[in-house]
Amino acid sequence: MGKTNNERSDSHLQYQIIQEPPVPDHLLGEWTNDGVPGTRSRLFLPASCRTLLGDLSVPVMDIAFLERELSLERLHCIERWLWMAGRPMPPRPLHHQRLLGREIVITESMDMHLVWSKRRILVKPIPRFLLDKGFWQTVLRCQHLPDSFQTPADTNYGRSGYERRRQLWRIAHGFLFSYAALVAYESDLDIAKSIGLVPAHIEWPAWQGLVRHVLHVEGENSILQSIDERFVYGELRLGRLNKIYRITQGGSAVVRGYLSEWATYGDFFNDNLAWLAGAVAYIAIVLTAMQVGLGTNCLKDDNAFHAASYGFTVFSILGPLVVVLVVFVAFCLAFVSNWVSAVAYKRKRLGEVRSRAQLPYNRS
Template identity: 40%
Template sequence: MASQQPHHPAHHNSFPATFRSVKSTPRHNTLPATSNLRHGVRDPSHDLDGFFTETFSLAKLETLQKHFWLAGARRPASPLHQHLFLGRRVVITERLDMHLLWESDGLVYIKPLPRYLLEPGTWSRYLTCAPSCACSTSSAKCSTKTRREIALGFLYSYACLISYESDFELALNSEVAGARLLPFRSDEDGTSWAAWKVIVSDLLATLETEDVHARFLHAELRLSRLNKVHRVTQWPLFQPYNRRSHSYGDLFRNNMTWLATSTIFIALVLTAMQVGMGTPQLAEDEAFLNASFGFTVFSIVGPLGVVALVFVAGVYNLLVEVPRLVRSSLSKAKAGKMRRGVEAGDDVEGSGQGKAVLGGEQPAAQQRKSMFTQRVQTSSAWQRSFEAGTEAGPTGVYGGPGAVPT
């Protein structure tokens, strides 16, 4: 990263204006097929600003930002080959707040680098503040500037991950992580590696420390420690940052495993104390007797308390999930009831004297079908105009006139 220098907003917004070595791709081909699956399947090209806001968001991780020193050192991320050398297995994630988190069982989560992040139009439209933005003349941060810091930090993490040509080849090998980490094709003449070196060179030549989000200055973060901190600092309590147990069997099994290991250690200590009490030197030692008494009580109460806590955690999760499941079931039942009512109304209207057809009105089912057909036709028209070199899409299809999906 470049050395500390006075910050110039104009220079800051100039990177990355172009990527000389990246072949341009039609923008609609660089987006995922759907987004925001938790709240419903959506086409990201219909709300590009919302898509980029959602993608480049670290809201959940930022709540733990002041505790990052507990989970990882403030240093650049390790190259990809180093992770494999340490015996870690790369797991693909599309969540940016899970990028470069690792677990003690040998997993490291890495988000693949999307091609739209190497498109100049993405940066100029969605990751660059307007000249009139207040953040260009003050220390305040707008949402676009925050998104830009996160995107730059994400690119910086890849500049650290892909340091050597061996890292580049590993990132292109789908057997390493189950999918390619870079949006390149490996060429025999090495042009892709040369292209990556140009991108990294342009990045490091203009990047300043204050341009990067604080999360990406801490390299890899240990997920188990983030889980512990999240349990005691965030509400609701006892909720981990990322839950790997998706069933109550996993919850009890994971906790009982380390409890069984602790029980073996406790049994060894109690056996040693019993032997010590049979020796003349310790049998009459008051301090040793008091310690033996206290540890004996602890060995009885401790495991029972842990089992009780695990049981309480299971009941707590059940009480949290049941209302949500009931609300979801009721909403689905209500939606199904309304849908049946609409279909019944269509049948009644269709059984009349042809009012819907003769009067120019369509049943609701036909209206839904025609709306879908119109949307498909409009999308096809937009694609033809894009391929012909026209940037502005049809009004109202992708968020308004001139809104081009990236």
């Protein structure tokens, strides 16, 4: 026998848990809490954003925009392998990043946040809307209900809407969690404000209050249960991300990786052939030593040494040639892949532009 409306209402009150926003009140001032984001929310958005077709548009505070702005899709694809790219620990503070000689470079891509290579680390500035409690209550309000439980209230967003908001909440909370580690000292806050990572008006007492809210967890739960799994791992090494992405994703990822480490083809050859010069120098030293050994009385009649010298001589001739050939083949694959992608995008893009302008489309 089905439940009555009163029984369903009681069950709803029993199981409904409203997640408390991990930010304090009025960190950025008042919010127009009228059920939807107010006009003031536009001040928190970028001036423009790109659509899937590459067009520029004025951003609107909705779930679709937030899913693009906070997207971790590429990292979710390789989530099970993230332990190979970084340790399961919070990132080190900003002052320590500088101590390591790393340049702090701004990125606006969430999936590049805390990715490092050589002498730089990429850090995403905190979007202002993530510092406003009203945004969390109005846009990301998220209700935890048992999977088997549904109420008429769910029709507001649908189950998919609830799950999407819950995922965004976990990502946003994890992002703020990473900043709780990056800005641990007042000197870190000074660094963050000087390079535009946090709003300049936030003072140290306000930041301490924010961190307390971010790290506060109800009951005996761990903070790691409230954030996206990506943020369990702090700093991720780009070189290893590229290898993981090429091996696991296939297709164009084999050539492009997670993020290309080479701005030009010259950089590609420099990185892949620079080590060869050192290897050739070592080979030259070994060949010289073998030549000297063959002239000594102890080794000139040693058949094993003669065989080793012969094998290493052949290797010293063919080895560098094979390496150069492999690098050249990789270059050709990258060049062809980039060319094909550029031509395909050009045709798609120009076709879209011309169809909008109602002009005939030339396929040549």
